Amino acid sequence: MPARDIYHNAVKAALIKDGWVITADPYFIKYENAALYADLAAEKPIAATRGSEKIVVEVKSFVGRSLMHDFQQALGQYLIYRRLIELTEPEYQVYLAIDDVTYQDFFSGKAIQVVVQANQLLIIVVDIEREEIVQWTS
Numbered sequence: 104m105p106a107r108d109i110y111h112n113a114v115k116a117a118l119i120k121d122g123w124v125i126t127a128d129p130y131f132i133k134y135e136n137a138a139l140y141a142d143l144a145a146e147k148p149i150a151a152t153r154g155s156e157k158i159v160v161e162v163k164s165f166v167g168r169s170l171m172h173d174f175q176q177a178l179g180q181y182l183i184y185r186r187l188i189e190l191t192e193p194e195y196q197v198y199l200a201i202d203d204v205t206y207q208d209f210f211s212g213k214a215i216q217v218v219v220q221a222n223q224l225l226i227i228v229v230d231i232e233r234e235e236i237v238q239w240t241s
Contacts, residue, residue: 107142107162108142108162108163108164109164109166110162110163110164110200110202110229110231111142111143111162113229113231113232113234114142114143114160114162114200114227114229115128115143116234117227117229117230117234117235117236118143118145118160118227118236120234120235120236121147121235121236122147123145123146123147123158124145124146124147125143125144125145126144126145126146126157127143127144128142128143128144129141129142129143130142130143130144130159132159132184132187132188132191133191134187134190134191137187139183139184139187141159141160141161141184141188141197142160142161142162142200143159143160143162144157144158144159144160144195145157145158145160146158156196157192157194157195157196158195158196158197158198159184159188159195159196159197159198160197160198160199160200160227161177161180161181161184161197161198161199161200162200163177163199163200163201164201164202164205165177165201165202165205165209170205170209174209174215174218177199178218178222178224181197181199181222181224182222184197185197196225197225198225198226198227198239199224199225199226199227200226200227200229201226201227201228201229202228202229202230202231203228203229203230203231203237203238206226206228206238210226219240223241224240225239225240225241226238226239226240227239227240228240
């Protein structure tokens, strides 16, 4: 089992507050010879006739010595997870969950925004102290 990110429980609580049901903690990704774990899977009913929305969430804290290095690691992990999930369970959308301070201070920079947009990262921004989702980006 992988180590949990320091914001794992706060993100999980924020998803639950937002009406999501946690369906896996962690979420196992298996494709051919690859076996990986994303942090969470969750499901939210949409409407009686439409079923539910399903997401996989990778939580990142960005507390290392270099935000850029943390971003490179998170981006690579996100892209790998997204591609393998597209192949195995395409009904899931993959999100990167980050704290609101990192989003405001780092992700708002033009260089990071260019990379986020080019790679179509889906991001959940969470107020860690209040354990609340403050923004969904797409």
